[in-house]
Amino acid sequence: xxxxxxxxxxxxxxxxxxxxxxxxxxxxxxxxxxxxxxxxxxxxxxxxxxxxxxxxxxxxxxxxxxxxxxxxxxxxxxxxxxxxxxxxxxxxxxxxxxxxxxxxxxxxx
Amino acid sequence: xxxxxxxxxxxxxxxxxxxxxxxxxxxxxxxxxxxxxxxxxxxxxxxxxxxxxxxxxxxxxxxxxxxxxxxxxxxxxxxxxxxxxxxxxxxxxxxxxxxxxxxxxxxxxxxxxxx
Numbered sequence: 001x002x003x004x005x006x007x008x009x010x011x012x013x014x015x016x017x018x019x020x021x022x023x024x025x026x027x028x029x030x031x032x033x034x035x036x037x038x039x040x041x042x043x044x045x046x047x048x049x050x051x052x053x054x055x056x057x058x059x060x061x062x063x064x065x066x067x068x069x070x071x072x073x074x075x076x077x078x079x080x081x082x083x084x085x086x087x088x089x090x091x092x093x094x095x096x097x098x099x100x101x102x103x104x105x106x107x108x109x
Numbered sequence: 110x111x112x113x114x115x116x117x118x119x120x121x122x123x124x125x126x127x128x129x130x131x132x133x134x135x136x137x138x139x140x141x142x143x144x145x146x147x148x149x150x151x152x153x154x155x156x157x158x159x160x161x162x163x164x165x166x167x168x169x170x171x172x173x174x175x176x177x178x179x180x181x182x183x184x185x186x187x188x189x190x191x192x193x194x195x196x197x198x199x200x201x202x203x204x205x206x207x208x209x210x211x212x213x214x215x216x217x218x219x220x221x222x223x224x
Contacts, residue, residue, distance in 0.1 A: 034212075043112075043216065044199065044201075044215040045214075046212050046214075049212065086152065094140065094157055094159060095140040095141075095142040095164070095165065096154050096165040097142070097144075097152075097154060097201075097213060098154065099144075099151060099152035099153075100151070101151045102151060102152075
């Protein structure tokens with residue numbers, strides 16, 4: 001069965017430190033992977049999708065099919081990065097997203 | 110362009126009642142997906158509608174149902190409410206065509222409390 005695992009519920013770093021939010025998935029085919037973010041009192045919004053291979057707000061994520069991972073990275077965390085981050089998988093069946101449990105990122109000053 | 114709109118924002122119901130939640134997608138979006146978000150289970154997919162037809166379904170009991178209208182607006186219904194149905198229900202819309210993989214845009218959600 002398709003599954004997305006985010007092993008860390010909470011990740012706390014200091015401003016300026018590097019950040020890596022882990023995401024592993026299980027899927028036998030070629031899924032599309034996403035990172036969604038939810039800032040305090042805001043709705044869930046797309047941060048990155050693997051297919052676009054771009055950097056958004058300094059974040060990047062590389063799909064590693066061998067390790068079935070899609071970790072989210074940022075070299076220097078900012079306080080405004082504090083939010084809930086969700087990794088999600090689309091299993092090529094239209095509008096169905098399978099989400100991980102989410103990782104709360106807290107960036108301290 | 111207006112975003113995804115969900116109404117009502119908050120609902121309080123008692124066990125055994127039924128409830129209907131509404132979702133208006135972004136103009137031009139034809140796919141609407143519904144998710145249940147709880148602290149214990151996280152975000153779980155309920156179902157997706159495309160062109161008034163249910164295209165995907167998650168692992169929820171038959172008490173959870175939905176529909177989509179010709180203007181792409183969607184409703185979901187939960188009958189015989191249980192305490193465990195208390196959750197934030199999120200709706201997302203996308204431009205998705207058949208078998209397409211598109212970005213989903215989320216609404217603010219409807220917070221359902223079952224007493």
